[in-house]
Amino acid sequence: MLSCLVIGAQDCGFTLSGLVNDQSTNEPLSYANIVIQETKAGAVTNDDGEFVFDGLCANHYHIHISHLGCEPQILHIDLVSDTTLQIILDHTSIALGEVVVGAKSHVTATQASNYVGKQMLDDNLNESLSDLIADIAGVQMIRNGAGISKPIVHGMFGNRLTILNNGVPQSGQQWGIDHSPEIDPNVAQSITVIKGVQSLEYGNANLGSVVLVQPKSIGREPHLHGGVTTLLESNGLGLNINARLQQYTGKFAWRLTGTYKNYGDSNTPDYYLRNTGLREANMALQVEKSWKDKVFSEVYISHFSTRLGVLRGSHISSTTDLASALSRDTPFYTEEKFSRRLDAPNQVVDHQLAKWNTKYYFDTEDHVELTLALQRNNRKEFDIRRGDRTDKPSLNILQYNTFCDLKYYKVLNQEWSMKIGSTTSLTNNQNQPGTGITPLIPDYFASRAGAYALFNWSSAKFNVELGSRYDYEFQNIAKFSNTVPKELLRFKNNFHNVSGLLGLSYQLSDNQSLLLNTGLGMRNPAINELYSFGLHQGVSGIEEGESGLNSETALKSSIEYKIWSGVGFSLDIMGYYQRFWDYIYLLPTGETRLTIRGAFPVFRYTQTDAGIVGLDFNSQFSIGNAWIATLNYSYIKGTDVTFNQPLVFMPSNNAIAGLTYQFKQSPKLGKTRFENLEVSSQFDYTFKQHNLLESQDFALPPDGYLLTDIVLSGNIILSKVQLRCNLKVTNAFNTVYRDYLNRQRYFADDLGRSIQAGVNIKF
Amino acid sequence: MYLLLPVVLFIACDPDPIDEGPDEEIITTLLYTLTPTTGDPVVLSFSDIDGESGNDPIISGGTLSANTTYSGSLELLNESESPAEDITEEIAEEDEEHQFFFATTIADLTVAYADQDEDGNPIGLSTTVTTGATSAGTVTITLRHQPNKGGESVSDGDITNAGGETDIEVEFPITVE
Numbered sequence: 001m002l003s004c005l006v007i008g009a010q011d012c013g014f015t016l017s018g019l020v021n022d023q024s025t026n027e028p029l030s031y032a033n034i035v036i037q038e039t040k041a042g043a044v045t046n047d048d049g050e051f052v053f054d055g056l057c058a059n060h061y062h063i064h065i066s067h068l069g070c071e072p073q074i075l076h077i078d079l080v081s082d083t084t085l086q087i088i089l090d091h092t093s094i095a096l097g098e099v100v101v102g103a104k105s106h107v108t109a110t111q112a113s114n115y116v117g118k119q120m121l122d123d124n125l126n127e128s129l130s131d132l133i134a135d136i137a138g139v140q141m142i143r144n145g146a147g148i149s150k151p152i153v154h155g156m157f158g159n160r161l162t163i164l165n166n167g168v169p170q171s172g173q174q175w176g177i178d179h180s181p182e183i184d185p186n187v188a189q190s191i192t193v194i195k196g197v198q199s200l201e202y203g204n205a206n207l208g209s210v211v212l213v214q215p216k217s218i219g220r221e222p223h224l225h226g227g228v229t230t231l232l233e234s235n236g237l238g239l240n241i242n243a244r245l246q247q248y249t250g251k252f253a254w255r256l257t258g259t260y261k262n263y264g265d266s267n268t269p270d271y272y273l274r275n276t277g278l279r280e281a282n283m284a285l286q287v288e289k290s291w292k293d294k295v296f297s298e299v300y301i302s303h304f305s306t307r308l309g310v311l312r313g314s315h316i317s318s319t320t321d322l323a324s325a326l327s328r329d330t331p332f333y334t335e336e337k338f339s340r341r342l343d344a345p346n347q348v349v350d351h352q353l354a355k356w357n358t359k360y361y362f363d364t365e366d367h368v369e370l371t372l373a374l375q376r377n378n379r380k381e382f383d384i385r386r387g388d389r390t391d392k393p394s395l396n397i398l399q400y401n402t403f404c405d406l407k408y409y410k411v412l413n414q415e416w417s418m419k420i421g422s423t424t425s426l427t428n429n430q431n432q433p434g435t436g437i438t439p440l441i442p443d444y445f446a447s448r449a450g451a452y453a454l455f456n457w458s459s460a461k462f463n464v465e466l467g468s469r470y471d472y473e474f475q476n477i478a479k480f481s482n483t484v485p486k487e488l489l490r491f492k493n494n495f496h497n498v499s500g501l502l503g504l505s506y507q508l509s510d511n512q513s514l515l516l517n518t519g520l521g522m523r524n525p526a527i528n529e530l531y532s533f534g535l536h537q538g539v540s541g542i543e544e545g546e547s548g549l550n551s552e553t554a555l556k557s558s559i560e561y562k563i564w565s566g567v568g569f570s571l572d573i574m575g576y577y578q579r580f581w582d583y584i585y586l587l588p589t590g591e592t593r594l595t596i597r598g599a600f601p602v603f604r605y606t607q608t609d610a611g612i613v614g615l616d617f618n619s620q621f622s623i624g625n626a627w628i629a630t631l632n633y634s635y636i637k638g639t640d641v642t643f644n645q646p647l648v649f650m651p652s653n654n655a656i657a658g659l660t661y662q663f664k665q666s667p668k669l670g671k672t673r674f675e676n677l678e679v680s681s682q683f684d685y686t687f688k689q690h691n692l693l694e695s696q697d698f699a700l701p702p703d704g705y706l707l708t709d710i711v712l713s714g715n716i717i718l719s720k721v722q723l724r725c726n727l728k729v730t731n732a733f734n735t736v737y738r739d740y741l742n743r744q745r746y747f748a749d750d751l752g753r754s755i756q757a758g759v760n761i762k763f
Numbered sequence: 764m765y766l767l768l769p770v771v772l773f774i775a776c777d778p779d780p781i782d783e784g785p786d787e788e789i790i791t792t793l794l795y796t797l798t799p800t801t802g803d804p805v806v807l808s809f810s811d812i813d814g815e816s817g818n819d820p821i822i823s824g825g826t827l828s829a830n831t832t833y834s835g836s837l838e839l840l841n842e843s844e845s846p847a848e849d850i851t852e853e854i855a856e857e858d859e860e861h862q863f864f865f866a867t868t869i870a871d872l873t874v875a876y877a878d879q880d881e882d883g884n885p886i887g888l889s890t891t892v893t894t895g896a897t898s899a900g901t902v903t904i905t906l907r908h909q910p911n912k913g914g915e916s917v918s919d920g921d922i923t924n925a926g927g928e929t930d931i932e933v934e935f936p937i938t939v940e
Contacts (some may be wrong), residue, residue, distance in 0.1 A: 317928040320929050321927075332926030332927070333911075384928060386788050386854075386857065386908060387787075430778070430780075431781065432781075433781045436783055437788075443778040443780040476778060478777060478778040478779065478780045480782060480783075484812050484843050486782065488780070593815065594819060594820055596790055596932075596933060600815070
């Protein structure tokens with residue numbers, strides 16, 4: 001994002017000038033503050049976004065660039081001549097409709113995407129990946145209590161949503177609603193949600209949306225830099241720490257990041273939620289090296305480990321237990337006092353990722369990229385068991401996944417560019433011995449190979465993209481039957497999936513654009529949909545896979561209109577319709593099966609035709625000089641077309657309104673300067689899910705609810721260091737509510753008021 | 764070609780799952796033996812060898828004599844193992860964490876606890892059953908794991924405030940004549 005032009009040469013008395021532009025609109029930014037940290041000299045950009053410093057000596061300088069509503073940047077330069085800088089600032093705090101157009105990625109230009117930047121990640125260190133992106137229209141989360149959550153984008157989650165962790169499709173035990181993605185978002189620099197239809201490049205069984213968790217390139221700053229973010233939270237008495245260090249040694253660049261979280265029992269407005277604590281520790285090391293601007297290589301190693309408590313009162317083992325839990329105001333086992341104790345039921349998850357990525361540039365318009373990755377994921381789930389078996393996991397799965405991706409990018413001429421690539425991945429999923437229970441999910445090997453081609457044609461106003469992809473998947477499964485005596489059953493499956501897309505973006509004027517997309521995708525049934533068998537806590541019933549399932553096919557079309565004017569106003573409306581053939585879902589069969597623990601409802605995976613229609617609305621406008629208002633709304637409705645009834649597990653409609661006041665001045669107190677001070681409040685209304693039949697759930701969806709958040713944030717610039725402070729109150733009015741997509745709603749209320757105080761120090 | 768090689772290697776072998784053996788915690792069988800002071804005992808039995816799988820359990824109720832006192836004794840088995848494992852001992856060892864509850868639709872039939880754990884709370888492995896006038900109906904036996912034994916009326920056999928997980932919930936047809 002930064003490029004330097006070197007002009008002329010002298011000894012001392014150099015000129016450093018520059019131009020600051022806004023990333024999303026590309027317009028010049030006036031009133032940006034530029035400070036040279038070594039000399040303390042300051043400048044402000046003029047109406048054309050320009051600034052100038054005169055009389056500088058040849059030296060190393062750190063330049064601090066800030067603007068209202070933007071994430072400040074610190075830029076290192078080795079000044080040896082008159083220099084002109086081109087600076088692009090990113091309005092991250094707004095997280096609105098930016099199209100992610102990286103340096104060499106024209107191919108993504110017709111995609112609809114939303115973005116969460118580093119400052120948002122630092123300010124919300126306590127939040128999970130799903131929490132962080134849930135404010136974006138069209139994105140919500142499926143949860144099981146406070147700690148376990150996964151994102152849902154345009155109604156797609158789990159097996160239907162690809163999450164790319166640092167360029168590698170996240171591999172883990174992603175079936176079921178009660179498993180979180182094993183990713184520390186604070187290691188990343190940004191999170192991008194691509195809501196369009198064309199994510200062919202990422203493949204891996206996706207039917208539209210992609211969540212990208214991306215670290216930033218380290219760059220060539222020769223000094224040791226780093227930062228520490230600490231965040232304390234009142235609800236759950238939580239401690240969050242994130243620390244990072246980075247340096248360019250002259251030969252290579254490295255960055256080390258670590259995160260630690262410790263929470264006790266969280267509370268609703270009225271009571272503590274027993275056994276809902278959390279311990280999490282993560283580390284990541286990133287090393288970059290380049291050779292002569294031709295070869296760029298990166299190694300990334302991360303380790304994620306967590307222990308998540310599950311509400312004690314939500315652990316049930318019969319439909320009678322569920323009925324008695326539903327009839328209570330407070331869950332069983334609720335205690336008067338706060339506790340940090342973390343007992344069964346809980347989940348212990350350990351995820352390791354090692355990735356090596358290399359790009360080779362033949363020239364600026366022609367490069368090849370290879371990514372190799374290995375993932376190891378171990379999930380253990382502990383239940384309340386008889387005898388001394390509570391210490392024994394009742395589920396213990398170890399999964400290895402290898403991933404290999406090779407792509408070639410070429411600019412063919414002024415208008416045409418192309419990207420072709422191939423992907424292979426292998427998964428080995430093994431149940432570990434010692435649980436004393438026949439596993440719900442069988443052991444399997446799965447291998448997948450795919451290839452794709454994407455072409456892009458662009459002119460001044462038009463951008464057209466078309467592409468196609470083919471994937472082959474082979475599954476080799478071995479499981480023990482649930483009969484007495486047990487039998488070893490083997491299954492071998494072959495699936496062929498084809499997908500394609502057509503995208504068009506049209507620049508209506510300087511500040512309006514229109515994006516049209518249509519994509520066809522296929523997803524083969526996952527192992528759990530084919531072969532799971534047994535009592536499943538997550539559905540409070542007996543879950544049966546169906547080995548005869550076919551691949552499901554989806555056709556999604558979307559239209560998006562964007563309009564903006566400077567930083568004062570922007571509007572982004574997206575409508576979409578997705579039609580499914582052979583949509584795979586868990587059907588409540590209506591039959592019950594009598595066991596020694598009473599009668600259980602039987603759920604079986606089955607297929608139907610379905611349609612999902614939705615609308616996302618994101619808007620932002622300035623009122624006067626200092627106020628910014630935002631309004632986001634998302635509507636979604638899923639219908640089972642064959643049986644003419646609602647689809648289960650569709651998010652509720654949601655509206656979020658925000659109001660921010662930005663202090664225009666940067667007050668000084670002695671040598672201390674305050675910058676980017678702002679106060680904001682957010683009102684988040686979730687509508688009741690009316691689109692559901694009474695027979696489709698154990699309890700009616702809960703009522704709609706309004707949550708209010710208040711945030712005070714700002715930067716404190718001391719002589720050597722910069723502090724970023726953030727004070728946030730969530731659920732400020734201590735509203736009692738339950739959420740349709742939170743399984744815990746059967747048992748307990750959702751979280752009450754929480755106060756969070758965070759400080760980020762950079763050096 | 765290098766991309767295909769690992770796939771080929773993978774296809775060549777099969778997954779090799781580890782047999783966990785019969786599920787350790789499964790209770791397949793409940794036997795409720797009711798012994799009158801004089802005469803032959805009556806055995807109520809519930810047996811479901813394949814658990815959550817499709818075969819229906821085998822339930823056999825019984826006929827009790829009117830105006831009679833029986834001493835009731837519960838026995839739990841895991842018959843998916845061979846020889847069958849006696850789960851009763853496990854429950855007796857962890858008696859503070861377990862309690863049986865007895866419910867009936869027969870007006871004159873009562874079930875009273877005849878045993879206690881170390882805290883003086885009832886368990887329900889031993890009971891005293893008293894019948895009244897001629898009638899017919901059902902008896903439901905429930906076993907809760909980690910109930911709140913101190914909850915209101917729980918020690919009197921009222922399940923309402925007990926909580927915990929249901930390990931057993933079986934219903935027997937009973938005739939009193």
